[in-house]
Amino acid sequence: MIVLSNVVAPSDGIRISQHQTVAFIENERCGEGDLIISEGSVTWICSQSHRGFSLTYPSIILHAVSRDDSVFPDECLYVLVDATKNDLNVESAGGVSHNGRHAEAIEDDGDD
Numbered sequence: 001m002i003v004l005s006n007v008v009a010p011s012d013g014i015r016i017s018q019h020q021t022v023a024f025i026e027n028e029r030c031g032e033g034d035l036i037i038s039e040g041s042v043t044w045i046c047s048q049s050h051r052g053f054s055l056t057y058p059s060i061i062l063h064a065v066s067r068d069d070s071v072f073p074d075e076c077l078y079v080l081v082d083a084t085k086n087d088l089n090v091e092s093a094g095g096v097s098h099n100g101r102h103a104e105a106i107e108d109d110g111d112d
Helices: none
Strands: 014-025 028-038 041-046 051-056 060-066 076-082 101-108
Antiparallel strands (some): 014 028, 014 101, 028 041, 041 051, 060 076
8 A cells, every 4th residue: 555655846847736636545535735747747745744645657557537426426537556666756555565556546626
């Protein structure tokens, strides 16, 4: 399982910055925070704990916008990550790898 860690928001090449965005790892809600999509990474940082994740593009196997509420209750950005990549800015908890692949769902709450 991937756990949140201390990350720094990118400052260069920012394409999109979205506040009040909810992140999920697998089915676990991580909280509300800032989603920053830059030329080099997809970063999410929780507003309360200031912990998050930063995914470099080589670690992202698949991404898609999901609108199917039978799969996930809200429209979201679905990201499938190869956790075996050594350039991920996340920590693994307990050495569990789930075959090295983890799903991230980032939900826009629609307030912005």
